[in-house]
Amino acid sequence: MTEHSDVQHASGAHASTRTYLVIAAVLTVITIVEVGVFYIPALHGILPPTLLILSAAKFALVVSFYMHLKYDHNLFRAVFIAPLTIAVAVIVGLLFLFRVF
Amino acid sequence: MSHAAVAHHTSTGLDNRKVAFWTFIGSECLLFGSLIATYLVYQGRSVSGPTTREILNIPLTSVSTFDLLMSSLAMVLALAAVQRGDRVWARVWLATTAALGAVFLGFQVYEFQHFVHEGLGFTTNLFGSTFFTLTGFHGAHVFVGVLWLTTLLIRSFQGKLGPEKSVNVEIAGLYWHFVDVVWIVIFTVVYLIQTTPLPAA
Amino acid sequence: MATTAMRHTPAVPQAPAGLWSWVTTTDHKRIGVLYGVTAFFFFLVGGLEALVIRLQLGAPGNTLVSAEFYNQLFTMHGTTMVFLAIMPLSAAFFNFIIPLQIGARDVAFPRLNAFSYWIFLLGGLFMNASFFVGPLFGAGSLSVAPNGGWFGYANLTSAQYSPGPNIDFWVLGLQILGIASLAAGFNFITTIINLRAPGMKLMRMPVFTWMSFVTQFLIITAFPVITIGLVFLMLDRVFGTTFYNVAAGGDVLLWQHLFWLFGHPEVYILILPAMGIVSEVLPTFSRKPLFGYAVVVYSGVLIGVVGWGVWAHHMFSTGLGPIADSVFSASTMLIAVPTGVKIFNWIGTMWGGRLEFRSPMLFAVGFISLFIIGGLSGVMHSSPPADLQQTDTYFVVAHFHYVLFGGAVFGLFAGMYYWWPKVFGHLLREGLGKLHFWLMFVGMNLTFFPMHFSGLLGMPRRIYTYGAELGLDTYNLISTVGAVLTGVALLVFIANVLASRRGAAAGANPWNAATLEWATDSPPPVYNFSVIPTIKDGLPLWRTGGMEPSPLPAVPPEPIHVPGGSIWPLCTAAGIIIVGIGALLHHSLWPSVAVALSGALVTVVSIFKWAFEPFEV
Numbered sequence A: 001m002t003e004h005s006d007v008q009h010a011s012g013a014h015a016s017t018r019t020y021l022v023i024a025a026v027l028t029v030i031t032i033v034e035v036g037v038f039y040i041p042a043l044h045g046i047l048p049p050t051l052l053i054l055s056a057a058k059f060a061l062v063v064s065f066y067m068h069l070k071y072d073h074n075l076f077r078a079v080f081i082a083p084l085t086i087a088v089a090v091i092v093g094l095l096f097l098f099r100v101f
Numbered sequence B: 001m002s003h004a005a006v007a008h009h010t011s012t013g014l015d016n017r018k019v020a021f022w023t024f025i026g027s028e029c030l031l032f033g034s035l036i037a038t039y040l041v042y043q044g045r046s047v048s049g050p051t052t053r054e055i056l057n058i059p060l061t062s063v064s065t066f067d068l069l070m071s072s073l074a075m076v077l078a079l080a081a082v083q084r085g086d087r088v089w090a091r092v093w094l095a096t097t098a099a100l101g102a103v104f105l106g107f108q109v110y111e112f113q114h115f116v117h118e119g120l121g122f123t124t125n126l127f128g129s130t131f132f133t134l135t136g137f138h139g140a141h142v143f144v145g146v147l148w149l150t151t152l153l154i155r156s157f158q159g160k161l162g163p164e165k166s167v168n169v170e171i172a173g174l175y176w177h178f179v180d181v182v183w184i185v186i187f188t189v190v191y192l193i194q195t196t197p198l199p200a201a
Numbered sequence C: 001m002a003t004t005a006m007r008h009t010p011a012v013p014q015a016p017a018g019l020w021s022w023v024t025t026t027d028h029k030r031i032g033v034l035y036g037v038t039a040f041f042f043f044l045v046g047g048l049e050a051l052v053i054r055l056q057l058g059a060p061g062n063t064l065v066s067a068e069f070y071n072q073l074f075t076m077h078g079t080t081m082v083f084l085a086i087m088p089l090s091a092a093f094f095n096f097i098i099p100l101q102i103g104a105r106d107v108a109f110p111r112l113n114a115f116s117y118w119i120f121l122l123g124g125l126f127m128n129a130s131f132f133v134g135p136l137f138g139a140g141s142l143s144v145a146p147n148g149g150w151f152g153y154a155n156l157t158s159a160q161y162s163p164g165p166n167i168d169f170w171v172l173g174l175q176i177l178g179i180a181s182l183a184a185g186f187n188f189i190t191t192i193i194n195l196r197a198p199g200m201k202l203m204r205m206p207v208f209t210w211m212s213f214v215t216q217f218l219i220i221t222a223f224p225v226i227t228i229g230l231v232f233l234m235l236d237r238v239f240g241t242t243f244y245n246v247a248a249g250g251d252v253l254l255w256q257h258l259f260w261l262f263g264h265p266e267v268y269i270l271i272l273p274a275m276g277i278v279s280e281v282l283p284t285f286s287r288k289p290l291f292g293y294a295v296v297v298y299s300g301v302l303i304g305v306v307g308w309g310v311w312a313h314h315m316f317s318t319g320l321g322p323i324a325d326s327v328f329s330a331s332t333m334l335i336a337v338p339t340g341v342k343i344f345n346w347i348g349t350m351w352g353g354r355l356e357f358r359s360p361m362l363f364a365v366g367f368i369s370l371f372i373i374g375g376l377s378g379v380m381h382s383s384p385p386a387d388l389q390q391t392d393t394y395f396v397v398a399h400f401h402y403v404l405f406g407g408a409v410f411g412l413f414a415g416m417y418y419w420w421p422k423v424f425g426h427l428l429r430e431g432l433g434k435l436h437f438w439l440m441f442v443g444m445n446l447t448f449f450p451m452h453f454s455g456l457l458g459m460p461r462r463i464y465t466y467g468a469e470l471g472l473d474t475y476n477l478i479s480t481v482g483a484v485l486t487g488v489a490l491l492v493f494i495a496n497v498l499a500s501r502r503g504a505a506a507g508a509n510p511w512n513a514a515t516l517e518w519a520t521d522s523p524p525p526v527y528n529f530s531v532i533p534t535i536k537d538g539l540p541l542w543r544t545g546g547m548e549p550s551p552l553p554a555v556p557p558e559p560i561h562v563p564g565g566s567i568w569p570l571c572t573a574a575g576i577i578i579v580g581i582g583a584l585l586h587h588s589l590w591p592s593v594a595v596a597l598s599g600a601l602v603t604v605v606s607i608f609k610w611a612f613e614p615f616e617v
Helices: A017-039 A041-066 A075-095 B016-042 B058-083 B087-117 B127-159 B163-192 C019-023 C028-057 C065-100 C109-129 C165-192 C209-238 C250-285 C295-310 C320-350 C359-381 C384-390 C392-424 C430-456 C475-497 C567-586 C589-612
Strands: none
Touching: A017 A041, A017 B058, A017 B163, A041 B058, A041 B163, A041 C392, A075 B016, A075 C209, A075 C250, B016 B163, B016 C165, B016 C209, B058 B163, B087 B127, B127 B163, B127 C209, B127 C384, C019 C567, C028 C065, C028 C295, C028 C392, C028 C475, C065 C109, C065 C165, C065 C209, C065 C250, C065 C392, C065 C589, C109 C165, C109 C209, C109 C567, C165 C209, C165 C567, C209 C250, C209 C295, C250 C295, C250 C320, C250 C392, C250 C430, C295 C320, C320 C359, C359 C384, C359 C392, C359 C430, C384 C392, C384 C430, C392 C430, C430 C475, C430 C589, C475 C589
C-alpha cells in the first residue's frame, strides 16, 4: 500500500494529524500572548527580548514540525541552518555597524 | 504501479528536488535577511511622514497573521491527504490553503491602500520605502505560492496528484511554510517591536 | 529505471547532431562547452576594454578616449571580467568536469543547467548592448554603457547623478546574471550531494569538486544580498524611494555594506575554483598525491566561512569607527591562514615529486607565485591605517589583478590546458602553450607590478588621465607595454586552439592522472561512463582496486537512458530578458509595462511548459 520508497522518507518518524492540530493551537496561543505583551504597557521594558523569544519559538515549531525538519535527514537541517546563521549574523552585524545598538 | 518520478537512486537516498529546495530556502533566508536588516537599520530615521506608531494596525495584522498560521495547518493536512491517497481531502485542504493565502493577500492589499490613503506611500519616507519593499516581497512570495497551490489543485482534479506525486506537494508545502515563517519574523519585528517611542500615556 | 527506455533507444546512445540539438541541449558537457566559448568571447571583450584603458593611460594627458567613455570602459572591464568571463569560465569547468569527477551521468537538473547558460548568454548580451543603443535612449552618444564602476557606489548611481540608462543596464544586467548563478548553485549543490557514484564519499572527491562545492554555497548565500541592494537602487532610480537618499535620512553606506557583503564572498567565488584546478594539476605533474588532502579541503571550507566575516575591509576609509575597523582587520588577517596553508600544501605536493613542466603545470606554478604576491599586498591592505594610504590607488589595482589575473585567470588556463584533451579529444600544442605562458607571465608582471609603486606614489584609481608632473609616466608606460604583451599572449593561445584542431587523438588519460574523469574516453560518450563504477579510493586511477570495474567496458552492457533536449529553458530565459528590456524603458510608462508584461507571460508559460513536458533524467 505505502509508496514510501527509501527515497521519499529518509527517516521513518512522522507527525500525526493530532500533533499538527496541537502545534496550530500552540502557535495561536503564542500569537495571542505576543499581542497581549504588546498591549500591556507594564511589560514594555522586556518587550523586545520576550517577543523575539516567542517568535523564535513559533519559527522553530513551524520549521521542525510543519516543514518536517525534526524528522528529516540531518543534511536538510545543515543546508538550512548554515545560511540561516549567516543571515542572522548579517542582521546583527549591520545593526552594530549602523549603531542601532 | 511504478514510482517512476521518485525512485532515482541518489547518494544519500534523499530526493534531489527536496535537497535543491532546502538549499533554495537557505538562499531565501539571506534575501529576506537583507530586507529585514535594512528595515531595522532604518527604523526611526525617517525625517518626515508617518511613523509606525501612527499607522500600523495591530489588531488587523494579528488576524492576518492568524490566517497565515492556519494556512500552514491546512497545508500539512493537504500533504497528509495526498500521501494517503485521499483525493477529496487533498482537494479540500489544498483549496483551503490557497484560499487562506488569498485572504492574507486581501488583508495586505487593504492595508497598503489604507496606508497610502493615510499619507504613507512607497516614496514618502524611509519607513514607507522599507516597509512596502519588505512586505511587498513577502506578499509577492505569497502570491506565487497561491498560484502554485492552485496549479496543484487543478492537477488533483485532473487525477494527476496521487501519492506518487507527494514530493511535489511536500515541496510546495516547504515553500508555503517558509513564507509563513518569514511572516512570523516580520510580524514580530515590524509590527510588535516598534522602536519609535510610544505616545505619552 | 531503464525499463521505459528499453523500447526505442539504440543500444549505445549517441550525441545528437545539428544546431537545434545545441539550442535544446541539456547535456552538461555541451553546456560546459557553450559556457567556455561564450565566456572566452567575453574575456576577449574585457581584455579589449583593458587594452584601450592602458593605451589611454600610456602617456600623460592622453586624449585617446573621453573621460565619459573612460568611465564606461573601466566599469565594463570590471563587470565583464568578474561576471561574464571568470565566473562563467569556472562554470564551464563545473559543468563539464564535476559530473565526470563524481561518477554521474549528468547534473541533478539538466534543464535548469541549460537555463543557467542561456540566461548568462542573454544577460551578457543585454548588458553589452548598451554600447550601441545610445540613440534609442536619446543620448548624445552611441554608447550608454554602465559607467559607475563595477561596484556602483551610491549615490553616484542615483537618478539624480546618473540620469541616463547606463546604470539601469548595469542593475538589470546583474540581476539577470544573478539568476543564472543562483540556479546553477542549487543545481551543483544537489548534484554533488546526491549524484556521486557508489563509494565516492565526500572525502574521496577530487579537490576541484570540493572547492566548487564551497563556491556554490557562497553563491547561493551572497547573491541574494546584492539582489536586494540592486533592488533598492532600482526602486530609488525608478520610483523615487529613499533607500540611498541622504536627505530623507537614508545612508549611502547601506549600499556599500550590501554590495561588499556580496562582494567579498564573490572574490572567493572567483578564486576557489581556480585553486581547485591547481590542486588537480599539481599532483598530476608531480607524479605525487596532493599533500594533505583533508587539510586542503578544510582550508577551502574555512576560507568560505571566514570570507563572510571580512566584507568591511573594503570600507576602511568610510569612518566605520575603531571597533569595526579592528574587528574586520583581525578577521582579514585571520583568513590569510587557511590560504597560506593551502599554498604550503601545494608546495609540499611538488616537493620530492617527479616534476613535469608541461603547459598545465606552468600555469599552475605561475598561479602559486603570482597569487602569493597578490596575497601579500592583500595582507598589507588588512591594516586600516596602511590601507588609508593604499585604498583607491593603483596599489589596490595591483593587488586584485595579481590575485584575479595571476591567480584566477592563470588557474583557469591551467584547467584549459589540462582538460582540453578530455573535452575535445586532442591536446593543445605544447610549444605554443609554453610560449603563451611565458608571454602572459612576463606581460602580466610588466602590467601590474609597477602599479604597486604608482599606487603608493598616489596615483588614484578611475582617472582617465594624469599630469606629466606627477612622475607616473614611466610606470604607466611599462604597464601599457605589458598589457600589449598580454594581448599577444592571448593571440598565441587562440593560435594554439586553431593549430591543434587536427592533432592526434589524446586517448582517455594522456596525463596519466588519478581522478575519475580520466577513466572514460576523450571526449566522453554522451552517457559519460559505460557503467557507473564503484569507487574505493580518492585516487581511483592511481591505486590498484581504486575503482571497479577497471578499466571500464568499451561499450555499455546495459541500455542507458539519455534525456532528450528541451526548448523551454531558452524560452524562459528569453522571457526574463524581455522583462528586463521592459524595465529599461521605465521612462515611458505604457511601453515599459507592455513589454514587461509580455516578457512575464512568456516566462510563466515557458515555466509551465517546462514543468509539464515529459522529461526523464
